[in-house]
Amino acid sequence: MTDTIRAAAHALAGARSKTAGTARTLTEAQAVSDGFKARVTALASERAGIVAAARGGDRDPTHALRVGVIDADLQDLAPMIGDANAGVAVAQAQNQEAVQAVVRAEQQMAMAEAAELEARLAAHAAKLDALLLTTLNELTAVGKRVGRARPVFMPSPELANTLQRLHLTATLVRR
């Protein structure tokens, strides 16, 4: 039975390891995208500065050339930003999928652990059943020897009710 726990643990460890990789890829993709965005912001800011200076009367002839270069850079950057954003979207989707796989693996691990506990508790309860019955038989025998008319032990109402309910349920299920 512990094989189920071991298999679930392996799946969980694998899923967590994969998530670490997808999270790293996402961080890298975001860094690339952020780099392009920063470059665009810097170029746009420089362009705005030149335009403002020209409006203020600055007639530097090199400015027109610089604005042309900035516009060309911005134009070339546009598809690169598109690719970078697409890369971020793909990385996000992969990371999200990996995170969901971890959640599923955690649920499977919890189920495997609960199933193992249930099996062991059932075996333990069967042992206690036999042990309690032997004890009660011994108690009856010793009671007879000492001439006891009343029982010196009775199960608690909770135990008696629980056992009765279990017995009835099991009988109904068998039918």
Add this chain to the structure above:
Amino acid sequence: MTVRKKPDPTPPATEKQLRAALETLRQESAAARQRVLRLLAEGQNTGDLRMEITALERRIEDIAAVLAALAAEREREDAANVASSADALATDAIDRLEVRLASLQPPPHPTTKGTDQ
């Protein structure tokens, strides 16, 4: 007597550096091939350039082999880490079960003599 300190060995190139080098070499190789075609069209000798391409390809193969070995090593390390984490997770889970069951053990039989008596 002064003891001369040995120079630090050159640190090995990182995987990222190797990938960048591989990309550069591939671009150089592609450019050299283009030049070969041009020289052929012009009826010129391509011998030197072809030797250069062969050398580039050998370096590309070497770097690719190093990268493949690094990838295989990383895969082995990942697998070992996963196995170790899985083992720890399973051990924790089984320990929890055993602690839970230990708390449900019945007391010893009243006629059983304790070992300390």
